[in-house]
Amino acid sequence: MSEHAWLPRASCTDACLRAGAAPAGRRPMVATRVALRAGLALLLLPALPLLAVPLPGRSHLQRGYCRLMLRALGVRITISGGPIRNLRGVLVVAGHVSWVDIFTIGAVLPGSFVAKAEMVRWPALGVVARLMKVIPIERTSLRRLPAVVATVATRLRAGQTVVAFPEGTTWCGLGYGRFRPAMFQAAIDAERPVQPLRLAYHHRDGSASTVPAYIGEDTLWASLCRLVVARRTVVHVRVESLQLPGTDRRELAGRCETAVRAAGVAPVPAGHALAA
Template sequence: MSPALPRRTPLPTRIARLGRVVTHALRALVIVAGRFRNLAYAERAVVNQRWSRGLLKIFGVEVKVRGTAPGVFPANTLLVANHVSWLDIFALNSVTVSRFVAKREILSWPIAGWLVKNAGTLFIDRSKRRDASRVNEQLARALENGGCMAVFPEATTSDGTVLLPFKASLFESAILSRGMVQPVALRYLDANGEPTTAPAYAGDTSLWTCIANILAEPSMTVELSFGTPLPATAFDSRFALSEAAREQIGAALTRSSDLPGTAERTPEDLRAEAR
């Protein structure tokens, strides 16, 4: 017997959620325009994590962690993940806060472009092959200075049902900084615990359509599966390092959710374990 289809969120609930999202976004504008830039990295991480968790809660998205998360702002760490949705950033930041590398087009987004720029995001122009060298230098410096940076090496989004080939260019920054690469796989599940494409921001899907699809879901779960950290010094090229990270993410995405030894933990569980 096939599982029942999850019900859709009533229209009044969607409107109420959207209003809360707008209020939450305005709160971010106030924070970033004010004291945020003067805070130390550790203080920024706390603010970023709280805001990300608040946004996910409004959308009814619960975070489940598999494996061992590397901490809130792990030093000299390049976080690499598959890319499904703009929600990926906030899901990752709810557990492991980092600065992201994003496509330059995001700068033109109203409000969001200004926010992510002033939150420390680095931007890459994918239409210019040489731009990767510039970004790699900035990434390497940030990592050497104790930063945690995050990239989506597929260089685009998918609907979450496939793992696209990785572009190895930005893995060079981890080699230059002699840093650590932390693979993490993202998977979205609906209220029935089945994989869902509702949050996917891929293909011809517009940002508004993507938001509407998320608002229509009564609840979702995003699984973050953290793999084994990869020391960049153990690899002779960025291509080998990229492939090793992709293999871990691919294995996590295909692993059955009921396998033993893959117990789910929430961010609250992680905080309790750290105490």
């Protein structure tokens, strides 16, 4: 029994990463690919804090920047589904696979993110997180959760877009966790709609990819290396139907979870190993 048995934990392991891997190719090609991608990403990084400056058309700049960063990392993005409505004060929710999700969603519906508090304390990235007004959440403290929900509701009432990952942790993309209902209370309190997004990562041949995954004891560096070494990763974003908040957060969470799951893919119960 863990110290915090209520914490969301994925059952993903290294077997998941192997199941969704793909050959990188010949060494000279890999070296060239890594050098180009690393160089482009390093050129883009210094401009990241500028996205926090309140300029006219900032959302367009954020979308453009995120698309450029994805391309620099070897990720191509496709979008389908419903229209992206120009509404103020929307809670955006999606399944959580990787730190790449932040750039993916930023390329479609940029907003402030609810992210684990450790991120705010990371060197360099922590400064950027504070500039981007990330809402930190202490996953090990239930007592602080109501304050986070209240902060999200306040921003929604102020007309800001907020992005949250209701699974509470990252999964490999081959399996999924349940949507926790707590964050949906913010949309109910603020009486603002919820926009579910379905994210799916693939190799260029269309098969499911776990290359961008950031799970378990994985490090940011290891995840980044897998991504820049891969030939190409395609992330497909499907914009699902906008959900009205209603009055029951569990019912709202259930509606949104159903919307973002591919047909025939069920959540994997915590504590059960995912088949390789």
